[in-house]
Amino acid sequence: MTSKLNPQRKPAARDQADGRFATLTFERDVAAPLSALWQVWTAPAARAVWSSPSPSVVVEFLEADTRVGGREVSLCKVAGEPDTRCECGWLALEPALRSVNCEVISSEGVTQSAALVTADFSGTNERSRVVVTVQLSSLAKDMEAGYRQGFDGGLDNLGGVAERTMVIQRVIRAPRSIVWNTWVNAETLPQWWGPDGFSCRTKRIDLRTGGEWVFDMIGPDGTVFPNHHRYIEIRPEERLAYTLLWGENGPKHADAWASFESEGEATKVTLGMVMSTKAEFEEAKGFGAIELGMQTLGKLERLVTSR
Structure with missing residues (x-):
């Protein structure tokens, strides 16, 4: 996993927060080529491998169209809890440089949050880096803790998958x-x-x-x-x-x-x-x-x- 290769990994940082609004930053250094990291971030087949933040969460993809204007829809399933629906719209894709997407989280038909997610990539044929910035607006309840847990777990998985891609x-x-x-x-x-x-x-x-x-x-x-x-x-x-x-x-x-x-x-x-x-x-x-x-x-x- 990435955390083993990067013991100095920075935790998610809250740059700004006010009630239900927050800006969160996540960073990962990965021992994999930049081309592999980008493909793992964007290719639907790879996203299905790493997107679950923990073994207790099953992620089912209903739609996956990774191109500007395309949409990704998934369900996060945890035993004994209502399914969480995530709808993602891709706004910008600059290969191996940056992606921007919006996402809306809902449960039982009630919108929980909306966010703008920007991922910046850099690296070489040996190592690569991704910095993810989440501009979060919680609607039904405070979602910051859930976003921290979800992105930390998912990005750890992302690094481990990129290193064997x-x-x-x-x-x-x-x-x-x-x-x-x-x-x-x-x-x-x-x-x-x-x-x-x-x-x-x-x-x-x-x-x-x-x-x-x-x-x-x-x-x-x-x-x-x-x-x-x-x-x-x-x-x-x-x-x-x-x-x-x-x-x-x-x-x-x-x-x-x-x-x-x-x-x-x-x-x-x-x-x-x-x-x-x-x-x-x-x-x-x-x-x-x-x-x-x-x-x-x-x-x-x-x-x-x-x-």
Whole structure:
């Protein structure tokens, strides 16, 4: 967790408070690249991993559209208590620099609070930092203590998740529709998935929300690597999220996502993976998973540009 790496972590500071109005500041230093921290902050699949402030809280996402003008709606569930609804609207997104969102908290149909949340990012390929400023207006009751607890717990989780997140990006010289259709096509996906020299042998494939892909990835020396992808969300031409398992119904390896952005006539593909443990992340990084992932996206580009 971030607190272990940063024992001097500053607690939330109240810069200004007057009854039900407060400005709160939270800071975290993270031993992860800035690109990973930004993706973990904004990618819906990653936000679902770290957003719960404690094990006693279950966060269920009902909507997630992380773009300017987009909305995120979630329910926080605690046993024996009414659900808390959070509606978040994204106002500004400057990649790896800043995000601004408004959020409204309600319970049983009664609005509890409204807030403006600004997150400022800085860092390098080795370490990164986020400073979150919350301008809070409590409506039904004083919400400051709850915000302190929620943001402190969530940001500690954010740091720990960023430190085991791998991000691979490549600009592919083809329109987004072509790249997307090559990715979610049951015939073409097995043709390019995997690093150079690897092939895929599909057992069954169903590329839709709630679907799955059970397959073996076969290395150049014939070694078989069983895989199972369970698709959590498929949002056409925007993103997909899935869980990686070690073999059919095996242990979870990672929570993963892919996003697609048009850049003129090209497409920027971002592939992110939150490994289940820091040890798995270090092992994957050690055997060159980032380089192998770039080879995989290179095979995708060669396929779409050869047509």
